């Protein structure tokens with residue numbers, strides 16, 4: 001049997017740890033966000049239209065199954081279940097970082113399986129750290145990005161920003177200089193979305209990303225899966241006490257997702273990801289200004305069971321979102337985006353600091 005590469009092992013470990021351990025941020029920032037109840041909504045539940053256009057594609061509901069996996073055995077089955085469900089329900093999906101398949105082309109099938117299902121909007125995925133030369137490794141460029149896109153017939157490319165994870169993980173990449181220029185080069189050629197992976201996007205970062213030509217931003221904020229927590233558990237297994245400590249110290253690092261939606265609003269379409277666990281959370285994200293809400297961990301848990309379990313989870317989220325829209329008198333996603341939102345501390349403090 002061929003030995004799995006380091007990247008393959010890491011992918012498998014991430015999935016196993018996320019499914020077994022508590023890796024959530026300690027505080028639920030969505031509890032700081034309140035929609036205002038309308039006692040006289042004057043709309044019919046059945047008339048609510050959940051559809052949105054994103055990257056030129058029509059989604060039947062404003063949801064994305066966030067980038068997660070591929071690159072190891074179980075990843076193929078998970079991606080197949082996610083893609084089948086995304087196609088059936090009419091929502092978007094992303095695959096996990098495709099670095100594993102760029103390094104080892106025989107792993108391409110673990111991602112390419114999403115092509116078999118007719119998902120309305122598919123995102124390829126590469127990490128920003130891989131766009132600059134890291135110790136002993138070459139930088140990925142336009143040709144690599146094209147290979148990643150073609151591998152899954154993607155409609156657009158996500159570049160994920162995960163420097164928190166890199167700095168706390170045992171074998172993390174240490175160089176961030178030059179990433180923005182590399183993103184600019186890719187964005188001139190392909191439709192690119194920038195995405196954080198749990199630490200959020202500030203106004204300044206969003207402004208720089210916009211100037212670099214990205215077409216949308218997934219704020220990937222604090223409040224859901226913490227990759228610092230994941231790396232804490234991985235370091236524990238490897239008996240790396242310093243990394244274990246770093247992972248614990250930075251467990252709750254970042255900009256809360258709801259605050260990041262407001263801060264990163266620089267005129268580009270936004271995705272609310274990070275701790276979305278219900279359709280009510282999704283409604284709050286949209287009312288704050290996002291166009292689409294993203295979920296990772298709840299989709300992973302369902303995909304481990306079956307495609308039907310993913311469909312059931314998505315449908316439950318959609319029913320909750322619809323209920324929130326009904327109770328705020330919103331017949332469409334643009335109307336929900338206009339609804340008043342009450343923000344309480346600590347999330348409020350992030351927004352007040354912006355005004356200061």
Ligand SMILES: Cc1cc2nc3c(=O)[nH]c(=O)nc-3n(C[C@H](O)[C@H](O)[C@H](O)COP(=O)(O)O)c2cc1C
Nearest residue numbers: 066067068096097160197224225274275295296297
């Ligand atoms: C198992 C797993 C693997 C992930 N791998 C990636 C990845 O390769 N690329 C990426 O952009 N984000 C990755 N993420 C981050 C998610 O897309 C998402 O931003 C994050 O988990 C927060 O969402 P959640 O709170 O709903 O889990 C991964 C998440 C999980 C759970």
